[in-house]
Amino acid sequence: MEVTETWYLVLSALLFSIGFFGLLVRRNPLVMFMCIELMLNAVNITFVAFSTALDDIAGRTAVFFVLVVAAAEVVVGLSLVVAIMRRRPALTADDLTALKG
Amino acid sequence: MTLITNVQDQGLEGLDHNVITAPIEQLVNWARARSSWPATFGLACCAIEMMATGGSHYDLARLGMEVFRASPRQADVMIVAGRVSQKMAPVLRQIYDQMMEPKWVISMGVCASSGGMFNNYAIVQGVDQIVPVDVYAPGCPPGPETLLHAITTLHTKIETGELLQRRQETGAGANLTVEQLDGQGVSQVVQIGKKA
Amino acid sequence: MADDTETADTETAETEAADTEAADQETAEEAAPEVETAYGCPVTYSRGQKVIHPSRGEWLDVAVQLLADGWNMCVDVTSVDYLSYGVARELPAGVNAERFEVVASFISHSRAERIRVRIQVPGDDPTVGSLYALYPGSDYLEREVFDLMGISFEGHPDMSRILMPETWQGHPLRKDYEVGVIPVQFKAPAGKGSE
Amino acid sequence: MTAVEQAPVADTTDVAETIDPASGQLDKLPRRHSVLRMSEVRAAELMDSDPIDGENDQTMLMNMGPSHPSTHGVLRLMLELDGETVVRSKPVVGYLHTGMEKTAETLTFLQGPTNVTRMDYAAPLFNELVFSLATEELIGMEVPPRATWIRMLMCELNRISSHLLFMATNGMDLGAVSMMIYGWREREQVLRFFQKVTGLRMNHNYIRPGGVAADLPDGWRDDVLALMEMLPPRLEEYDILMTGQPIWRDRLQGVGVISQDEAIALSATGPILRSTGVAWDLRREMPYLAYPDVDFDIVVGSYGDSFDRYAIRLNEIRESMRIVHQCLDMMPEGDYRAGDAKVTPPPRARIDESMEALIHHFKIFTEGFKVPEGEVYVAVESPRGELGCYMVSDGGSHPYRMHIRGPSFVNLQTMPHMMADSLIADAVAVISSVDPILGEVDR
């Protein structure tokens, strides 16, 4: 049986859904981060799969950008978490209501 | 499968002795004698001499012992160097308990061995009230030569397996019981028993 | 120990510091030995060393004056239990011998001199004012005296045992405390189960 | 060693100006919140619930010692940490409490040095010296000049060995493992000389009331000269290995800073006090032995940091060597112990020929000699600061009360102030630079 890109796409869809579910369910901000990373990875799989299927490098370039953006996102997000959690270590995402009107 | 349960319970000591295990035990004893890492447990004057023993004139490293381990988990020999106060006694015991089997204790100096000249309210009169001692090094403080002698004595004891026998008699330390060599010093069937 | 004690002490230190008589010492040296005083207390000389004998009440005031007069470091605080002292003690007139004596040594760096203060402390009420607010360096020394001799210093921020285990009974340096061998007291500190 | 003379010697008169006579010295401790005042029981409770929530919010308690590689024996530190930053700390001592002051009351004055010599085991001769000086002061006896000079020679050599030990442990604590071994290597040479003179490497019981236990052995001069030749190049080596080392400087400079006022308020003595610029050395300011007759400098620092204390000790070795050289030149001939028959046992030769001498000898060693009643406080400058002995005699042959003022014990108080708001690694450097000897702290 040959592994076609459809396989990769199904895998990617599953991964994305799991990450999405986790993001909705978990309340620990750090775990929520991880779930976002899962979703980004699902996207990466798709990009590479298409890139291979279409014999086009552009998809891989996109993965590169996703990596960079993910790094930036983690840096900012984690610093937010640190800044907040320093004062309240037992925090969950439900408690992040500082921006509520 | 008594073999397996024995080993599970007691580690290597749980092995029955036969043609195959005897050389292994010799090898292990050889290794233990040459790689007995001391725990850093300097207390008083003797600690200075203990460190001097690690210096270039005496060089504990020759015996593979320059690896003073700060973490008791990785140490094999506790050199109780100095007087043990009443306040220190529980700490000492705790560190001894944190050391992993097999473990040995050298009582360095008269204070550790018997309280020495400080026969008063503050000093434990002999560290052997708290932990089982294998070798006593006399002196106040024992010079590095004395300590080296104590260490080599301990190594000999480790290598000949004499220690396990002593523990059987006193019931101290590891609570290992041993039916040991006959008088000829030839290795006979040695049964290392169960934990008490 | 109460907050008030120490703040009160500090205040006294500040107010009284101003009207310290520097002349005190000079007059003391010129006066005849039997009536010699310094800082309002009798003075004796022991092996050529100057010793003043304030009472328990005067003690902290004297300390304030000492500090103001340039005795800038408290080098030692110790104590003696005279319970079994065989012979009569050399004390100046007007000072009643008590069981305990707290001895504090001060040094003046500018004059390169020492002075010693001996305070009589009764055996049934072993308390004395703490130097901590004036000389923070007396912290451990006072704790040591408390630990080994059982004399409590009022106004000290942490009057607890320092050398002996916290659970220890008795004060070893007292003359009625046995020297000898005792069985190993082997127990874990309170609050932790023995392992 | 031409440069040693350049060591700055501060004038003591300016010390007075730094002291404000109007207020208590507590005000001079800007960081006095750095002392952790917490009972061990309470600390044990808190330590179980890590990290501490609630009242102390972000901080956690950590226990360093009493068996920790860098606590110089059995010092225990309770640290309140914010991350790796030390907020407050409390040195917990007593793990080596030996009851020596109590034991001293059961020993005669002749046996006394045996007891006290085990306090500061890095500088045992100083303990013996201060005990002997106190006893002699009580008796009011004179010590022959040769004994005085021998004492001075031995003490300065002991100061060298003690500072070498500091060099070794300080190097070790900062991770310079070779320095550790080098320090021991040099110290060993000094100890060999001690062994030749006193029969022991440590805990000599050499300096006794009335003089010293034995005269210097034949050939001692050559031995000392050999030592003095060996040391300078080795000290140069230390300079290369450590003093000039960028990492070493970074690790020590600006670490564990203490101001002059703080040091005085906290009763710090010795290198700690001198590192803040106070040129206070009992050898100069309140001379004992024959120090007025020798020429030496007091080494002072100016920043009060760990590097100053390191540098002071390093240069004090050089100063001590100067004194030792002068001792060699000026060592007088004569008796090595007082002729006072009450205090001094008869010479060995006379015991063989005279029954009376034998009885006398026997009595001195069993009953001891009587010391007039009274009290006295004597202090000497040990390598760690003012080592004092307060002694009370009731006219008997045992001290009624003997108290030793240990410099390490008092100097420990500066530790929380020095290590406040610094990292754990700095705390290690601070402990090392205070150079506490726990035997003396706990006694």
Place this chain on the structure above:
Amino acid sequence: MGEPYLRDGVDFGDVLLAVGKAVIAFAVLLVAVMLMVWFERKVVSRLQNRIGPNVAGPFGLFQTLADGIKLFFKEDIIPDRADRFVFQLAPYLALVPAFLTFTVVPIAGDFSDGQNGAVTIFGRETFLQVADAPVGILFFLAMSSLAVYGIMLAGWSSGSKYPLLGSIRASAQAISYEAALGLSLAAVLLVTGTLSTNEMVQVQAGEGFGGIVPRWNLIVTGFVPFVVFLIAGTAELNRPPFDLVEAEQELVGGFHTEYSSIRFALFFLAEFMNTVTLSAIIVTLFLGGPAGPNFGFLPGWLWGFVWFFAKLLVFLFTFVWFRATLPRLRYDQLMDLGWKVLIPVSLGWLLVLSAVRLVRNGQIDITGDSFLDAALVVLVSIGVLVLGAVLLSLAIRSARRERLALAGERDPLSSGSLVAAAEGGRD
């Protein structure tokens, strides 16, 4: 490009060859580690005027063996407060990357006269390295970034405070120095133009400058990346003076405080394996790996091994030398060194190197006055560098001032002069 024996399909023999090479590499590495531990203890001893181990076997050669056997038969424990699964996993996480990195290192082969170092075994042509991955150097980077997991998780899972502090230090250290490591590596990639370790060696084996000085990247990249790589590599290894992770004087044993027995031995093994591996990588990257003149009388590939081993020894000695000489840095100094010195320096050097490269490759139009254009490019890049350096130092200074103002303390070093007393004894 890539392993020669993989070019035309894979059969059973190829698999056997690959497995055989892996096994041999592992054995070589284990022996190397054993000797390395002995070597380290001996050399440190000699540097400290001591003798060092001499009881276990001739010259104490079996010392490591004794240690290993002893540790293997020592009682093992998992602390009550530990996270059991992670605690047991961590030592392997530390060990595996250490070994895997070694797989891309060419350890022998004849590279003289433009040969590619391949040898023929059982009729198959192959390189003397476990695998010549097309992006082998990236593999090294990936593995070195994974190596920190073992240490981090070990410290965390022990459930006590000293190890935890050790693992926090480890993670911060790893992140900081990974960047410098990568950047100095980029300089090498720039001049060699390949990611394969084998090709890297081939490039360096070429004709040297003046026929005498070898064409090593050490020289071609201008020493700076090498120095940065060596420092950052030492930090990655957690070896002195960067051994804050286990800093005995501060953290007792750091991350491995709670470990005993065989698990501790694995950490021990991993640490030394990493040392050997990193030295091998440095040799490959900067010193031409097994490339060297072939003097005959030995099989060609063995000469490669001789050269490789000789170069390796230099670095192993260097690491031991560091340990014996240097005091340990403090945590914040370590971070400062990484972020404020190593990363800017390697970044700047990369800029200069690429400017030079750009000119030499003729990608900038230098048909007219080539020298002027070249000078222009280099000048501009140096100008950028200087500007960056000035900005950085300004930022650092202002941050420092602000911090001091916050702390409200005097700066003991502000006067810039050193302690008078300290200097008193010398000059």
Place this chain on the structure above:
Amino acid sequence: MVDLLVFLVSAAIILGGAIGVVLNNHPVRAALSLVASFFGVAVLFVAQGAHFLAFVQVVVYAGAIVVLILFVIMLLGVDRTEDIRFEPLAGQRSAAAVIAGMVLALVLGGLFLSGPGGSDGAVALTGTKSRTAPISQLNESDADVQLLAEDLFTRNVLAFEATALLLTIATVGAVVMVRNRGAEEVVVDEPGTARG
């Protein structure tokens, strides 16, 4: 055959890791699962010939991002387990499951309904083939790297610069945010606060 095996194993690891992230009540273990998942993704990249991306994936994700997350977990000491059985909002779980299921259905539906499998399906899903830089043309094993670089620094150079800017801003922002202003006052120790 080998391809299939590789795919199945890594897919299992990826999905298992992902489920581990979501279901592990312990942040550190969740992070470990995440690493496993990333690893699987890297293996899939290698399987498709994207070597460079595979290792960058490991370096960036496993080597930096997760280390950073773990660092924060350990630094803040938030490594306590979270009770995931407790549901703060009633029906949140099921709602989330429904939504996630719908997303999955949407994607899969799009995938399978839009056309046949194989590369044509992909074309159908994404539009036309553009063929900017065919990978398969080059037979070099590091073609991946060369093409990627070319693509990155020619057509996408602006985006590349933009991401550089983004990273810089993110870093600066992070530093500013986390900086401790030293506002908190430490409890001043005064007499009377002792003996807690």
